[in-house]
Every structure is written in C-alpha cells, then in structure tokens.
Amino acid sequence: MNKLTRLVVTACIAGVLAGGAAAGSAMAEGTQAPAAASTAALAPVTLTSHKDGAVIPEGPVTFSGTAEPNGTVELIDQLNGESIRNSHSKRLGFTTADAQGNWSYTYTAASHVLGESHISVHLQYGDDYAGASVLWGDPASVKAPTLKQTHLTYNSPISGTGVPNTYVSLYDKRETGNVWLNNALVDANGNWSADPNMARSYKLTGTRTLHVEGFTSADLPVTWTER
Structure with missing residues (x-):
C-alpha cells in the first residue's frame, strides 16, 4: 500500500467513525430509532x-x-x-x-x-x-362388492363389481388375521380387476374366503387352483 492509498483509507475510516458518533449523539438527544418490522402472527386457519x-x-x-x-x-x-x-x-x-x-x-x-x-x-x-x-x-345407499367368478387361478385376474370410482383391497381371510393380496380401482362402470400375484406367492389352494374391502365390504367364498 503506497502513501497516498494509506491517506485515503485513513480519511474514509475517520469519516465513518465521525458519522457513527454523530448518530449516537442524535439518539442520545431523543431521536427515536427506526421502528422494528412487525412480527404479528397470522390468524390461524x-x-x-x-x-x-x-x-x-x-x-x-x-x-x-x-x-x-x-x-x-x-x-x-x-x-x-x-x-x-x-x-x-x-x-x-x-x-x-x-x-x-x-x-x-x-x-x-x-x-x-x-x-x-x-x-x-x-x-x-x-x-x-x-x-x-x-x-x-x-355406504348405506350402495351395494356390497361382488366377484365375477368363484373359481380363481394364479394365471387369471381376479375381477368383480363395486361402487364406481372407489378402491377395493383383496385379502385372504384367516383366523390369525387377513393377508393382503392386492388393490384395485373400480372404474366408472363399477368393474374392477386385480392381478393374483400375491395369491400365487402364498400358493393359495382349495376353498377359502376372499375378503373384499372398500367403500363397502364383503366376505366371498372362492376356490383356488394353480390353473
């Protein structure tokens, strides 16, 4: 830093200090500080x-x-x-x-x-x-879901009817608790279809109860075979 630069920097610092002192003196004489921004809470929703x-x-x-x-x-x-x-x-x-x-x-x-x-x-x-x-x-104004077939296989979709524009969940009903198989959306015409992939995984066979749960629910007897 050369001599001229040091003089300029020194002058700037002095000016800042002088301004700060003047501001402090003005506040001491009764000048109010700027009002703080409002932090009022919004009305609850x-x-x-x-x-x-x-x-x-x-x-x-x-x-x-x-x-x-x-x-x-x-x-x-x-x-x-x-x-x-x-x-x-x-x-x-x-x-x-x-x-x-x-x-x-x-x-x-x-x-x-x-x-x-x-x-x-x-x-x-x-x-x-x-x-x-x-x-x-x-729910009191609609019918319970139904199955379109009672003989189910691992290679064909499970299908039925229900309340249009609702979801149904399919479970294998057991004494120890229902086991989830799949979900399906009932279309605007009241039809739904679901892949039996979980039934295949559990190797369900014989006569069982399919619990169809949705806007309304039903327990429906079915017979599972591999094909």
Whole structure:
C-alpha cells in the first residue's frame, strides 16, 4: 500500500467513525430509532364445515372456515392419508378469505373417489393448516362388492363389481388375521380387476374366503387352483 492509498483509507475510516458518533449523539438527544418490522402472527386457519366424521354426499359440497383476512386459502384432499402436497394428493381448489377472515369454497366436480379421505386447508405458501377426516358418499345407499367368478387361478385376474370410482383391497381371510393380496380401482362402470400375484406367492389352494374391502365390504367364498 503506497502513501497516498494509506491517506485515503485513513480519511474514509475517520469519516465513518465521525458519522457513527454523530448518530449516537442524535439518539442520545431523543431521536427515536427506526421502528422494528412487525412480527404479528397470522390468524390461524380453521375448517368449520365439514368436521371429522362428516359424510359428504355425492354432488356439490361447500367447505368453510376462517383464515388470515384477505389471504388465499388452498384446499387439498389427502387421498389415502398421504402427506400434504404430494403426488397422491388432489387439489380441490383455491379461495380468498374476506376482510373479516371468513372463507368458503364449493367443490363441484362431477365425481370423486368415494371412501375415507382427509381434507387439509391452509394458506397458500403457508405452513399453518387445519383438516378433517371425512367420508365421501353414504355406504348405506350402495351395494356390497361382488366377484365375477368363484373359481380363481394364479394365471387369471381376479375381477368383480363395486361402487364406481372407489378402491377395493383383496385379502385372504384367516383366523390369525387377513393377508393382503392386492388393490384395485373400480372404474366408472363399477368393474374392477386385480392381478393374483400375491395369491400365487402364498400358493393359495382349495376353498377359502376372499375378503373384499372398500367403500363397502364383503366376505366371498372362492376356490383356488394353480390353473
């Protein structure tokens, strides 16, 4: 560092020190420091309709609750209990809370996968959320699942009927507890089909009971053979 550079640096440091001293003197004489940024918490998100255990009939349904005034609220259906915002979740829609923090949203999809689900409501891009476990559709109004065949083999799919747009799970019913075999989605026409790969793995043979569990459930007698 040459002599001229040392002089410039020294002058700059002196100026900074002088400015800091002046600022400190001004504050000592009563000048107020700048106000700190507000850290007020956002209003909590709530879901007042529908609550845990609610049965939601097919057709349009209105959800409502409260949130931060003028905040954007996102509604997510956590299918099969999966975590929020993942590939298995279904976004129902967005809405905006009014100036008093009240919000409502009407979901008008033509159809929804029936069965148990968890609705989560949260501010868009926020962490706070509320939720409720609900049942889409009324089990009392639908028929139990059926099988299209009672003679099952390891080389042919297991097929049957059920409530359209629902899932069914297949189990080998045992005294020690049901053993899972496979899952299947019931299509819009009420038909489902599943590969018997787990039945093949367990080498099921003879007359057994197939427990079909879904929106409604049934215990169905079947006969297993290798082919």
